[in-house]
Amino acid sequence: MEGHDVAATFANGHTAHGNFLVGADGIGSTTRALLDPATATTYAGYVAWRGLEPESALPDDLLDLLSDRFTFFGANGMQLLCYLVPGPNGELAEGARRVNWVWYVNTAEENLPRLLTGRSGRRYAHFLPPGELTPEITTELLALATDSLPPQLTTLVRLSHVFMQPVLDLSPRRMVADHAVLMGDAAGTVRPHTASGTSKAFGDAAGLASALDGWAPPERLPTRRLEDWEAQRLAHLVTLAAMGMRLASNSSLGTTIGRQFLGA
Structure with missing residues (x-):
């Protein structure tokens, strides 16, 4: 962060500057590692x-x-x-x-x-x-x-x-950090049985667009709207994640009682 701006430095050395950063870089998100380093996949x-x-x-x-x-x-x-x-x-x-x-x-x-x-x-x-x-x-x-x-x-x-x-599985604690946000798989994953990965990412994006509607730098960010967006999307993620785990358990997937395959 540089004041009210964001500088993103990429692996090839290129640096881009902007007013707002959206981290939608997938389950291995570098953005998440910077914004929420305590959260990791399991x-x-x-x-x-x-x-x-x-x-x-x-x-x-x-x-x-x-x-x-x-x-x-x-x-x-x-x-x-x-x-x-x-x-x-x-x-x-x-x-x-x-x-x-x-x-x-x-x-x-x-x-x-x-x-x-x-x-x-x-x-x-x-x-x-x-x-x-x-x-x-x-x-x-x-x-x-x-x-x-x-x-x-x-x-x-x-x-x-x-x-x-x-x-x-990935259950983050935050999606917003000042002038940067996470969404899609970078913000948290759901089991594939829910068939909701794409729709969840779309919901993240649509909600973010609504939260930022009317904002233009150098105005202050609509912090309250971003906080509301984060709370709504994290609650939705928790619900979907729990559903996916139940569906997997019903098929003895990922459980200690289910058969194990492809041993070393």
Whole structure:
């Protein structure tokens, strides 16, 4: 902070100056580390293996099973969901869409460093991107799929460019710090079962726009409105986070009673 202005210095050495800083830099937020250093992510006890494949890349018999359906499979300590989404440019025509799937699997925290180390040798913190799954982990994952999933879903996993995200919880104590704010995943996460990550971020942004409506520097910030926005959004986050934890627990995800997979 420089008086009533904000200076942001980036990793490449570039510095930008402005009147107000919005930290919307994701779950690994550098902005949050500066504004709320005591808040940290905690591992929820399970990971999300994922795939997003063009319809054209999958066999017809598999598409016949998955198209126009929301496919669900659950077992002790795991859960798989699959559904179609638009193509990369919003295409809705049959054959131009994509098959999106997510497979939640209970996994002990000590295995994360191995699972998050890519074939390039890079150690990732929050997300293993497509193409980085090592041959060793690929073999283990396909063996787990063969042992645990219906054969059609095993085929889907085998034909996909798999990526992975550990499921993390983040419950911050603040979103506002003078002329800087946090929003989206930088402000706090919700479990993916709530399907609310995008809508929560949109709500953060819309509420912030309302709180700042009519403000223009060098006027003083509308502090009371920002405090009200922060209180409302943190309360909403707490509600969503609790809902996500309940949904996960109902499927024995992240609990000590659920089966554990992909051991070291």
